[in-house]
Amino acid sequence: MNYFSAFISGLVEGEGCFCVSFSQRKKMTLGIEVRPSFSISQNKRNLVLLQKINTFFGCGAIRLSKRDRTYKYEVRSVENLVKIIIPHFESNPLCGIKQNEFLRFKEIIKIIHRNHHLNPNGMKQIIHLAYQLNESGKRKFNQMELLRLLDKMKI
Amino acid sequence: MNYFSAFISGLVEGEGCFCVSFSQRKKMTLGIEVRPSFSISQNKRNLVLLQKINTFFGCGAIRLSKRDRTYKYEVRSVENLVKIIIPHFESNPLCGIKQNEFLRFKEIIKIIHRNHHLNPNGMKQIIHLAYQLNESGKRKFNQMELLRLLDKMKI
Numbered sequence: 001m002n003y004f005s006a007f008i009s010g011l012v013e014g015e016g017c018f019c020v021s022f023s024q025r026k027k028m029t030l031g032i033e034v035r036p037s038f039s040i041s042q043n044k045r046n047l048v049l050l051q052k053i054n055t056f057f058g059c060g061a062i063r064l065s066k067r068d069r070t071y072k073y074e075v076r077s078v079e080n081l082v083k084i085i086i087p088h089f090e091s092n093p094l095c096g097i098k099q100n101e102f103l104r105f106k107e108i109i110k111i112i113h114r115n116h117h118l119n120p121n122g123m124k125q126i127i128h129l130a131y132q133l134n135e136s137g138k139r140k141f142n143q144m145e146l147l148r149l150l151d152k153m154k155i
Numbered sequence: 156m157n158y159f160s161a162f163i164s165g166l167v168e169g170e171g172c173f174c175v176s177f178s179q180r181k182k183m184t185l186g187i188e189v190r191p192s193f194s195i196s197q198n199k200r201n202l203v204l205l206q207k208i209n210t211f212f213g214c215g216a217i218r219l220s221k222r223d224r225t226y227k228y229e230v231r232s233v234e235n236l237v238k239i240i241i242p243h244f245e246s247n248p249l250c251g252i253k254q255n256e257f258l259r260f261k262e263i264i265k266i267i268h269r270n271h272h273l274n275p276n277g278m279k280q281i282i283h284l285a286y287q288l289n290e291s292g293k294r295k296f297n298q299m300e301l302l303r304l305l306d307k308m309k310i
Contacts, residue, residue: 006158007250010165013204014197042169042251049168049251095162096197096204 008053009092016040016098018105020130021139022146031153032146034117034126036109038085039074047071059084081109104129123150163208164247171195171253173260175285176294177301185278186308187301189285191264193240194229202226214239236264259284278305 017039025033038060042050050062050073060075075085086109089102108129116122124147131143141149172194180188193215197205205217205228215230230240241264244257263284271277279302286298296304 001156001158003156003161003247004250006156006161007165007168007247010162010167011169012165013162013201014166014169046168046252052250092158092162095159095207097201 004052004056005088005092008056009089009094011049012040012089013094013096013098015042018098018101018133020105020108020126020133022127022130022141024141024149029118030120030123031149032123034108034112034123034130035076036078036081036105036112037074037076038081038105039072041065041068041070041072044071057084057088078109078112082113101133104133120150120153159207159211160243160247163211164244164249166204167195167244168249168251168253170197173253173256173288175260175263175281175288177282177285177296179296179304184273184308185275186304187278189263189267189272189278189281190231191233191236191260191267192229192231193236193260194227196220196223196225196227199226212239212243233264233267237268256288259288275305275308 017037019039020034020036023033023035024031040050040053047062050071053073054060054062057075057080059077059080060073062071062073064070065072075081086106093099094102108126111117111122111126114122117126127143127146127150172192174194175189175191178188178190179186195205195208202217205226208228209215209217212230212235214232214235215228217226217228219225220227230236241261248254249257263281266272266277266281269277272281282298282301282305
């Protein structure tokens with residue numbers, strides 16, 4: 001067992017986020033784009049730790065979040081989420097309530113990885129799971145609005 | 156190595172606090188009481204994790220903090236800080252900026268454990284170190300006010 005692996009999971013229990021956001025994209029088949037991301041937010045003073053984590057995972061990037069003036073280490077690539085991030089949290093489990101968030105996120109990533117987000121039923125499943133994640137977060141659409149958008153598309 | 160030990164240190168990097176607060180107590184030799192504490196704050200949803208941590212350390216207690224409506228696992232006993240909490244973070248080091256906070260806290264606990272906080276020079280050293288910890292926290296007195304209080308006592 002690697003000390004830093006377990007340490008990262010502890011940090012993520014408090015400061016990590018498994019997020020799924022949605023945008024309206026008329027050019028896409030279902031009119032909705034789904035964007036999953038894993039991130040860890042820290043104050044600027046702890047930027048070096050985020051850099052260590054970036055090096056450890058060997059993927060993702062660090063950016064300044066204008067919304068809350070914190071730095072975010074973020075992984076958005078579905079490939080890297082499947083190959084690196086999810087296996088990390090399977091081997092180094094979250095010991096608190098964040099584990100539920102991770103399990104729902106993993107379900108969503110599985111659906112996307114199989115390209116099932118390109119059919120209406122897959123997308124509905126994703127929307128349902130995503131709105132159980134991060135209930136406190138700000139969202140552009142509520143769940144009903146999103147499902148209505150989906151129903152409006154004639155497929 | 157124990158997985159949960161390393162996980163706790165990761166959680167503390169984000170959500171832990173090594174704090175030292177001061178109160179004016181006319182009955183005490185120097186007129187000032189110094190109270191060190193180690194704590195981890197979590198939302199009510201994660202109370203079970205705090206209970207696991209309480210069991211793991213075998214000391215301290217959990218209380219609801221009225222100030223920010225979170226639950227706090229807290230260790231205040233100097234004996235337990237010396238025998239349990241400090242050795243934990245020596246074996247399971249904080250990998251980010253919180254390590255500086257821990258090292259200052261450890262210095263303060265050493266001074267208190269030798270009873271040097273009962274003489275003015277020891278207390279001055281503690282005040283100096285404590286005001287480098289948690290700079291963002293709310294304090295009843297600023298550093299100068301506290302040193303002035305100390306100087307007013309005729310010892």
